[in-house]
Amino acid sequence: MMQALVATHTLLAAGSPGINWHGFFFLLFALLACGLALAVVLADNVVRMAFYLVLSLGATAGLFFLAGAEFVGAMQLMIYVGGTLVLLIFGVMLTAQEPFVAIRTSTRDKVLAGVVGGALLAVLLQAALTGPAWSGHTAVDASAGVSQPTATPLGMALVGVRVDGDVASGQPSPVDGQVRSGYLLPFEIVSVHLLVVLVGAAYLARTKRRKSSASVRDEALTGVVR
Amino acid sequence: MAEYLIQTVGLPEWLTWSLMAVLSAVLILNLMAGGALVFIWAERKVSARIQDRLGPTRTGGSFGWLQSLADGIKLLAKEDLMPEGADGMLFRVAPYVSFCASFAAFIGLPFAFDMVGLRLNVGVFYVVAVLGLEVFGVILAGYASASKWSLFGAMREAAQVVSYEVPLGMCIVVPVMLAGTMDLVTIGEKQAGWFTNWYLFHDPFTFVVFWVYVTCAVASVNRAPFDLAEAESELVAGFHTEYSGLRWSFFFMAEYSSMFLVSGLAAVLFLGGWNGPVPLATLAGLSEGTGETTGALVRLLGLANLLGKATLGVLIMMWIRWTLPRLRIDQVMTTCLKYCTPIAAAMFAGAMVWLWVFPGGVLNLDDGSRRPGEIREGWLEGPGGRAPAAATAPASIPAEEAVAEVAG
Numbered sequence: 001m002m003q004a005l006v007a008t009h010t011l012l013a014a015g016s017p018g019i020n021w022h023g024f025f026f027l028l029f030a031l032l033a034c035g036l037a038l039a040v041v042l043a044d045n046v047v048r049m050a051f052y053l054v055l056s057l058g059a060t061a062g063l064f065f066l067a068g069a070e071f072v073g074a075m076q077l078m079i080y081v082g083g084t085l086v087l088l089i090f091g092v093m094l095t096a097q098e099p100f101v102a103i104r105t106s107t108r109d110k111v112l113a114g115v116v117g118g119a120l121l122a123v124l125l126q127a128a129l130t131g132p133a134w135s136g137h138t139a140v141d142a143s144a145g146v147s148q149p150t151a152t153p154l155g156m157a158l159v160g161v162r163v164d165g166d167v168a169s170g171q172p173s174p175v176d177g178q179v180r181s182g183y184l185l186p187f188e189i190v191s192v193h194l195l196v197v198l199v200g201a202a203y204l205a206r207t208k209r210r211k212s213s214a215s216v217r218d219e220a221l222t223g224v225v226r
Numbered sequence: 227m228a229e230y231l232i233q234t235v236g237l238p239e240w241l242t243w244s245l246m247a248v249l250s251a252v253l254i255l256n257l258m259a260g261g262a263l264v265f266i267w268a269e270r271k272v273s274a275r276i277q278d279r280l281g282p283t284r285t286g287g288s289f290g291w292l293q294s295l296a297d298g299i300k301l302l303a304k305e306d307l308m309p310e311g312a313d314g315m316l317f318r319v320a321p322y323v324s325f326c327a328s329f330a331a332f333i334g335l336p337f338a339f340d341m342v343g344l345r346l347n348v349g350v351f352y353v354v355a356v357l358g359l360e361v362f363g364v365i366l367a368g369y370a371s372a373s374k375w376s377l378f379g380a381m382r383e384a385a386q387v388v389s390y391e392v393p394l395g396m397c398i399v400v401p402v403m404l405a406g407t408m409d410l411v412t413i414g415e416k417q418a419g420w421f422t423n424w425y426l427f428h429d430p431f432t433f434v435v436f437w438v439y440v441t442c443a444v445a446s447v448n449r450a451p452f453d454l455a456e457a458e459s460e461l462v463a464g465f466h467t468e469y470s471g472l473r474w475s476f477f478f479m480a481e482y483s484s485m486f487l488v489s490g491l492a493a494v495l496f497l498g499g500w501n502g503p504v505p506l507a508t509l510a511g512l513s514e515g516t517g518e519t520t521g522a523l524v525r526l527l528g529l530a531n532l533l534g535k536a537t538l539g540v541l542i543m544m545w546i547r548w549t550l551p552r553l554r555i556d557q558v559m560t561t562c563l564k565y566c567t568p569i570a571a572a573m574f575a576g577a578m579v580w581l582w583v584f585p586g587g588v589l590n591l592d593d594g595s596r597r598p599g600e601i602r603e604g605w606l607e608g609p610g611g612r613a614p615a616a617a618t619a620p621a622s623i624p625a626e627e628a629v630a631e632v633a634g
Contacts (some may be wrong), residue, residue, distance in 0.1 A: 021243070047369050051316060054362060071344045077355040085362055089384045 026064055033059035041113075044104060050088035057081050072152065157182045250343055254332045258483040263294040265482045266476060269544050276548040278624060304471035311372035312468065321469070321476035324363030328484040331356040335490050336411045336529035338500045349410035350398055354391075357446070360484055361387040364448075364465045367477070371468040379464025383448060383455035386558055390445040390452075393566035397439035400432055400577050401425045401495040412500025421503035426496040426533060429584070431576035438495045438570045440542075443488040445562070449483065450547040454555055482540075489539025490532065497535050500528030 036056035043049045057080045064073035105113075159182065267282070270293060274281025286292025308317055334352045336342035346352050361383055370382020404425055405413040417423050426436050445452040456464035466477050493499055506527065553561065 040333075045313070046365075047313070048316065051319075051366060058359075070352065071348045074348050074352045074355045077359065078351070081362075082355075082358055085359075085365070085384075086388070088362075088365060089381070 029062040263481040272544045277601045313370040316370035320367035321473045324480040327359035338525040368465040379455040393570045394442040396570035417498040424498040429580040431573040435573040451550040490536040493535035
């Protein structure tokens with residue numbers, strides 16, 4: 001039975017003749033992502049907007065998983081969905097009062113947003129459809145590309161070692177013959193940057209004056225976290 | 227099984243594959259629902275014993291076996307109430323969000339060697355990412371209930387879960403570093419052999435980090451002493467104050483299954499996963515690859531091992547819950563930021579140094595037949611096995627060479 005299950009994955013990936021499952025789930029997730037994104041725009045309530053946004057981002061993560069990019073999919077869940085979660089918390093904290101719960105968009109704003117969004121969509125569509133790889137893509141190509149994806153080269157590149165051609169060893173890439181360096185420097189810059197942001201946030205958010213322990217406890221009991 | 231259905235019974239292929247997918251999903255769902263029933267009964271009995279009571283004794287024989295079932299029937303029969311000022315759609319959907327998050331996390335958890343819903347290359351990362359979404363349902367419930375108690379509960383939960391994800395992640399990085407992969411199947415497989423190969427006993431640092439993990443895991447699933455989101459003495463019942471009947475039970479199912487999940491994750495990361503303390507199957511000369519029947523038996527043994535360890539973890543969480551008093555929110559934050567995070571970080575650094583000083587490990591009692599770290603991928607690539615893995619095998623070799631270069 002286990003082997004049957006394993007075989008299921010293989011065959012599903014290759015696409016059984018009856019139904020193109022890959023296409024089916026791609027359409028499902030893509031429609032979900034688009035529909036929920038529309039719902040974000042059309043909803044009135046801030047918290048509902050955030051809810052739809054989370055679902056839309058989750059559907060996008062589903063697309064990544066479907067494409068075999070598990071690392072990116074999990075990242076999407078962790079960063080975008082988790083980040084929206086914090087947004088949601090702020091939404092709840094700041095708009096729990098009556099006048100802010102509903103946000104009505106004026107017609108002028110809607111038209112403006114429609115024009116900007118439509119223009120962006122047109123540019124993206126133009127770029128996507130004229131790309132060389134798109135026209136010749138068939139189901140056969142997709143099944144040939146099925147492999148066991150691994151995040152190891154990516155992780156190694158982050159610590160400065162490129163599996164596909166390295167500066168230190170002088171090994172050229174087997175793909176295009178170029179010698180590449182890893183991402184250690186950008187990675188470190190981003191890390192230090194994030195650390196600075198964290199320290200800054202902690203500095204800004206710290207209590208300015210000394211309080212008696214009783215008042216600190218009262219504040220804690222109301223569940224307010226600064 | 228799928229081939230059997232297609233070739234012998236003559237079902238159309240699309241129906242067969244759908245059936246197989248549904249079967250896997252139903253297995254996990256049943257584990258969650260059945261597990262919740264058993265654990266709720268166990269919770270009653272454990273709490274009763276700790277408080278010097280008897281617990282349920284009448285429903286279904288002298289041990290009250292059927293108490294959970296009776297509870298379930300009661301919950302089904304309860305009226306599904308919704309407060310007047312509530313946001314109807316979010317109020318209804320919140321329990322399912324929590325439940326789906328903990329269900330989706332089970333997809334990445336291996337129950338025995340290669341017995342996993344979907345073997346992901348970044349399994350640990352996926353499980354942690356999805357598990358973090360459970361709090362989303364709680365926040366929605368707290369907001370949508372239109373009740374101050376619920377809102378306070380949800381806000382506390384949000385603050386707690388978001389902060390405890392940091393030390394939890396640091397603890398999880400340690401076994402990932404030791405195994406050199408985020409694939410849960412490989413991590414479990416590298417701890418094969420005697421219990422001394424478990425990452426818990428790998429070095430003193432992993433031993434400490436395991437207990438930090440336990441603390442953070444208890445906090446991240448909102449069990450006492452970290453159950454501030456419910457805190458019945460202050461907040462009535464916290465985020466689920468306004469829920470009744472089946473929707474309430476979905477929250478509970480989500481809570482119990484995420485308890486089971488973090489215990490299962492602890493088992494795979496630190497306690498050898500499906501490898502028992504004594505390698506019985508290996509001593510008998512068997513492995514998952516020795517044959518159709520014996521292989522299935524070995525897997526079953528592994529399954530029993532993992533479920534046993536995870537259940538033990540849940541029982542320990544119950545023990546903790548009924549022993550320790552609830553912490554205040556500032557104490558919760560102090561525990562996270564001033565103790566768990568620095569300890570986890572120091573242990574991570576320590577484990578790194580240890581790995582560098584003793585590359586082969588110290589307590590390496592090897593039984594010779596099955597070396598720790600040996601991945602039995604070979605037989606998987608045989609006929610009927612995972613064919614695509616064989617196709618890409620050469621691609622992974624340069625990566626290992628690169629690792630060796632860095633290590634050397």
